[in-house]
Amino acid sequence: MPRLLPNACRVFLAATALLSAAAATQADVGLTAAAAPTDPFRHVQALQDIATANGGNRAAGAPGYDRSAEYVADQLRAAGYNVRFEEFTFPFFEERSPPVLVAAPAEPDSFTPAREALRTLMSSGSGDVTAPVQAVDLGLDAEPLPTSTSGCEREDFSGFTRGNIALVRRGTCPFQTKAELAQAAGAAGLVIMNQGTGDQTGIFGGRLTTQAAIPVLGVTTELGRKLAEVAEDSSRNRVRLKVDVETGTRSTRNVLAERGETNGRFVMVGAHLDSVAEGPGMNDNASGTAAVLETALRLAKEPATGTPVRFAFWGAEERGLIGSRHHLDALSDEDRRRIRFYINLDMVGSPNPGRFIQLSQTERTAETAGLIQAFTDHFESRNLTVEERSRNQRGFGSDDAAFAAKNIPTLGLFTGAGNGKSEEHAARFGGEAGQPYDPCYHKACDNAENVDRVVLGQMTDALTQVLLTRTVMPDR
Structure with a gap:
């Protein structure tokens, strides 16, 4: 005491x-x-x-x-x-509207996820894409689920179809790595599902270190599994992914006092x-x-x-x-x-x-x-x-x-x-x-x-x- x-x-x-x-x-x-x-x-x-x-x-x-x-x-x-302001600039990123991730065209039995199940990653690109989803080394069949390396290696995207929406699992490598490899493989958009191990099942936030050219979303494990099922069914594999963001540079300041x-x-x-x-x-x-x-x-x-x-x-x-x-x-x-x-x-x-x-x-x-x-x-x-x-x-x-x-x-x-x-x-x-x-x-x-x-x-x-x-x- x-x-x-x-x-x-x-x-x-x-x-x-x-x-x-x-x-x-x-x-x-x-x-x-x-x-x-x-x-x-x-x-x-x-x-x-x-x-x-x-x-x-x-x-x-x-x-x-x-x-x-x-x-x-x-x-x-x-x-x-004694108070001073410490000025600095930062990359500005703001969503102009909530992200969209739905089956297209919508059908009575298709998924329409709750807004709380998806989140735009900071420094995502804008885009409105309708395309098939393609799973990338998800490893969802193992029990228990192993730690994910999905989308962490160039080889993971071997055979990826350009113009598709890539679906990867969150895991051992940075979001930026997944985004860069997806872009290099020609993905029109990227969805990162939570890893599904331990407490990593819900929605999560994050940011890319550099601005992406494609829309990038984070989703819950549950929604990711639904997307993985859609990817396996060619008869209904068509999804709309929309992200609308404003990017640029702005200035702001710290307040310091002593x-x-x-x-x-x-x-x-x-x-x-x-x-x-x-x-x-x-x-x-x-x-x-x-x-x-x-x-x-x-x-x-x-x-x-x-x-x-x-x-x-x-x-x-x-x-x-x-x-x-x-x-x-x-x-x-x-x-x-x-x-x-x-x-x-x-x-x-x-x-x-x-x-x-x-x-x-x-x-x-x-x-x-x-x-x-x-x-x-x-x-x-x-x-x-x-x-x-x-x-x-x-x-x-x-x-x-x-x-x-x-x-x-x-x-x-x-x-x-x-x-x-x-x-x-x-x-x-x-x-x-x-x-x-x-x-x-x-x-x-x-x-x-x-x-x-x-x-x-x-x-x-x-x-x-x-x-x-x-x-x-x-x-x-």
């Missing part, structure tokens, strides 16, 4: 809106008495208002993001921080500020933004002693961690070595929540081990269950992955995304087993009502306390 501060520094850290949660934390120790308790949800509501006034989202490169960046900067400046000098060693704490284009992004990730911003405002009331903290609000995370990667790439090797550790908050207000401390690196460092223990002590001292786990490395993860890739000690706080909560986690954390931690993940319904104010307050309090005892007042 973190050491208690002297009486002059006693406060409660609670920042939830509910009176019961606030009362439960009245005895907590952390900020000075001068720092009144505050509710991080106020920032969620402010960002919701911004999204509502700007087309319903806060996506990078869109007006809602720019207004969000200004809101965060104004709050930090008013608290005495007090005092960071010429020596310093700590970084961050959250991505952008949403997906589909919605306002209140849990993903106005919640993380609110927790980091409220923590910064609380710490601003403390003397600027101890290890300096640089707060970061990243742009274009939803485009592939572009803002955090841009920041790190712009630093010299010496500057990167001066970062003691990085703490990331992404989705910390999930409506069916867990409480997770996530590691992006396979091995602990002395810094991450100490941080994990500090967070664990904090939660346990408040009778709150917490679980340490390794981040799922499939896909892009969050901005902590960008720091881990530069060998900077890092961890993240997280309360769950779109996957279902297990019986074990329901028993540990409460909530509903079998239901998503966040049923509105990357959807238009991810609004302010989708955020659990209690767990948001808990995660904010934990971040504040750990930073206070390990950086601002490390010797108390």
Whole structure:
């Protein structure tokens, strides 16, 4: 348990809106008495208002993001921080309409998949193609299913008919490899079905590293199997695949704030500020933004002693961690070595929540081990269950992955995304087993009502306390 501060520094850290949660934390120790308790949800509501006034989202490169960046900067400046914007450009990709994947012509017994069963991969090309589906080394007959190498080798496309739509399984090679080989084989479109092993059965997101010339969709394992059946039946093997996207280059910015000098060693704490284009992004990730911003405002009331903290609000995370990667790439090797550790908050207000401390690196460092223990002590001292786990490395993860890739000690706080909560986690954390931690993940319904104010307050309090005892007042 973190050491208690002297009486002059006693406060409660609670920042939830509910009176019961606030009362439960009245005895907590952390900020000075001068720092009144505050509710991080106020920032969620402010960002919701911004999204509502700007087309319903806060996506990078869109007006809602720019207004969000200004809101965060104004709050930090008013608290005495030195704030700067870090401008950068990024490849822009946006769907103009939902993707289409249906039997053509449609028949009473033909498949018409639910919209939730397919997703356009970022950097997909546009196209409206009607053609036969051709399976590529799917390996669906084996039991149990082996790890997929479908579409990973040029030989997989041996005998492929030019103009067909290629169907491959997700697996061991990058999406980009599958797309390049499919294009080289003359495919008019590409459908990547989930691998079908373990928990890899549902819909998934992803991006290609370079712009594709053909439409590329990701689909569930169930839909992929239906397409594989269609491919084997020449009497009905004709499918329409349509993707309508806008591509180009846009500019956006990170928001960086600090007090005092960071010429020596310093700590970084961050959250991505952008949403997906589909919605306002209140849990993903106005919640993380609110927790980091409220923590910064609380710490601003403390003397600027101890290890300096640089707060970061990243742009274009939803485009592939572009803002955090841009920041790190712009630093010299010496500057990167001066970062003691990085703490990331992404989705910390999930409506069916867990409480997770996530590691992006396979091995602990002395810094991450100490941080994990500090967070664990904090939660346990408040009778709150917490679980340490390794981040799922499939896909892009969050901005902590960008720091881990530069060998900077890092961890993240997280309360769950779109996957279902297990019986074990329901028993540990409460909530509903079998239901998503966040049923509105990357959807238009991810609004302010989708955020659990209690767990948001808990995660904010934990971040504040750990930073206070390990950086601002490390010797108390």
